[in-house]
Amino acid sequence: MSVSSRLGIPLVWVATLLCSVALTARAGARCEDIQSLKRDATTITLAETVAAGAFVPPERSPWSTGQEYAQLPAFCRVAGSLHPTPDSQIGFELWMPVTGWNGKFLQAGNGGAAGSIVYPALVVPLSRGYAVVHTDTGHSGGGGDFSWAVGHPEKVTDFAYRAVHEVTLAGKAMTREYYGERPRLSYWLGCSTGGRQGYVEAQRYPDDYDGVAAGAPAANWIPTGLLAVLFQRELLSPDGLPVSKLALLRRAAVAACDAADGVVDGVISDPDRCRFDPKALLCSAAGTDACLTAPEVAAAQRLYRGVVDGRRRVVYPGTGPGSEIQWAAFVNPDFRIGESAFRYLVYNDPEWSVSAFNVDRDLAAGIQRDAGAASAMDPNLRSFLNHGGKLLTYHGTTDGLIPYLNTRHYVLAVQHSVGSAAATGVRYYEVPGMDHCGGGAGAGDIDWLSALDTWVETGRAPEALPAHHPGEGESPSFSRPQCPFPQQARYRGHGDPRDAQSFACVKR
Numbered sequence: 001m002s003v004s005s006r007l008g009i010p011l012v013w014v015a016t017l018l019c020s021v022a023l024t025a026r027a028g029a030r031c032e033d034i035q036s037l038k039r040d041a042t043t044i045t046l047a048e049t050v051a052a053g054a055f056v057p058p059e060r061s062p063w064s065t066g067q068e069y070a071q072l073p074a075f076c077r078v079a080g081s082l083h084p085t086p087d088s089q090i091g092f093e094l095w096m097p098v099t100g101w102n103g104k105f106l107q108a109g110n111g112g113a114a115g116s117i118v119y120p121a122l123v124v125p126l127s128r129g130y131a132v133v134h135t136d137t138g139h140s141g142g143g144g145d146f147s148w149a150v151g152h153p154e155k156v157t158d159f160a161y162r163a164v165h166e167v168t169l170a171g172k173a174m175t176r177e178y179y180g181e182r183p184r185l186s187y188w189l190g191c192s193t194g195g196r197q198g199y200v201e202a203q204r205y206p207d208d209y210d211g212v213a214a215g216a217p218a219a220n221w222i223p224t225g226l227l228a229v230l231f232q233r234e235l236l237s238p239d240g241l242p243v244s245k246l247a248l249l250r251r252a253a254v255a256a257c258d259a260a261d262g263v264v265d266g267v268i269s270d271p272d273r274c275r276f277d278p279k280a281l282l283c284s285a286a287g288t289d290a291c292l293t294a295p296e297v298a299a300a301q302r303l304y305r306g307v308v309d310g311r312r313r314v315v316y317p318g319t320g321p322g323s324e325i326q327w328a329a330f331v332n333p334d335f336r337i338g339e340s341a342f343r344y345l346v347y348n349d350p351e352w353s354v355s356a357f358n359v360d361r362d363l364a365a366g367i368q369r370d371a372g373a374a375s376a377m378d379p380n381l382r383s384f385l386n387h388g389g390k391l392l393t394y395h396g397t398t399d400g401l402i403p404y405l406n407t408r409h410y411v412l413a414v415q416h417s418v419g420s421a422a423a424t425g426v427r428y429y430e431v432p433g434m435d436h437c438g439g440g441a442g443a444g445d446i447d448w449l450s451a452l453d454t455w456v457e458t459g460r461a462p463e464a465l466p467a468h469h470p471g472e473g474e475s476p477s478f479s480r481p482q483c484p485f486p487q488q489a490r491y492r493g494h495g496d497p498r499d500a501q502s503f504a505c506v507k508r
Contacts, residue, residue, distance in 0.1 A: 092117075
């Protein structure tokens, strides 16, 4: 006999009562009430419910076309700032779905020097039911500008590591206030600077996240800046490599190495075996747009090699063959990020320029000045992995801004440091033909978030991931498996080379 029968209470009343109790237990604050709740060192400037499809970003929102918001669900939008120190002003936005919350929290990472809220970074996670937060890391400025750092050491610390952690704690707390319960799982999702920030979280704050998806991480902070300075100097020097010849260089590199995998598709599938030498483009007589002069060949060789110290040691690798066109980013006046970092973060000298570049001196000065704050190369991830944390990291082999080999070297160092724990908690993907964080000639459309979520939820580490190239111009679309390192996708020798089924993951 049921309890309700013994007590003489109709079953439907019991069901209604239990449902009411459950709803009450989960009830949180109204979105608009979040602004009035008291918190230490926090200022809430906005807390409002945004109707489905009604969000309009502020003017001059970076990377926003305005079209990506039309399909957004209704959400609670919270904006404000955190003040862990008197000079800290860490701006953030937290978006939480009104209905359909999946019980999970996510922070989306930054790019470049940060300095703004990038609203498109919030779109996909919110659409999938995540409560998602994003920060400007404590300052306002362009993606290649560090001038804000002068006289503000606390803001530098915020940018280096503190802001993302403080926003993690605040974001989780406000998510709990809104829904009446803690997030069940928490994820990090970011690329470039966002990849570095993901490494920072796993290394410095191992309990913050259950899973980290970190792409193309600018983790080796000072050497990454040196490489940017090297590119700027070599591409602007009268005896350097003109930007106008980068496309020529790329075509030659691809032509030399594309067919090695058995498929001519514009993708260098195994850059480790590519032996392209820009000397093949050396002009036989007077220089033209179709060849490289001897100084241009020498400049290209220096860029492929990377940052080399006075003892001729490579202290930071160059970017891979096929990445050449992206090198032009470093001479864009809005993205001279290496020069700006050394000018304002390292030397605090507004007159410093790439003409003063000296690898040994600048590397030592940068490491001393940073003191490991922004660097994220600590391979000891035991604390993160011991609580079940998962690191999914990836890098495109034609990334022309940050070399994929640095990420490979880091992953190998992690495996050496933590041993067998890496097999169950770390996965690395080198994506052939993918540019910086996406795009390029390869199959770079990959759902990293779903792969991470499935891994954390099921405990089954990802293997081959479905990847797609959308096609552009005369280049057709195709699919390809993306294999965890050290495996790589290899053509089976038969079947449509545009179909992923024609490829298998094999060990290098």
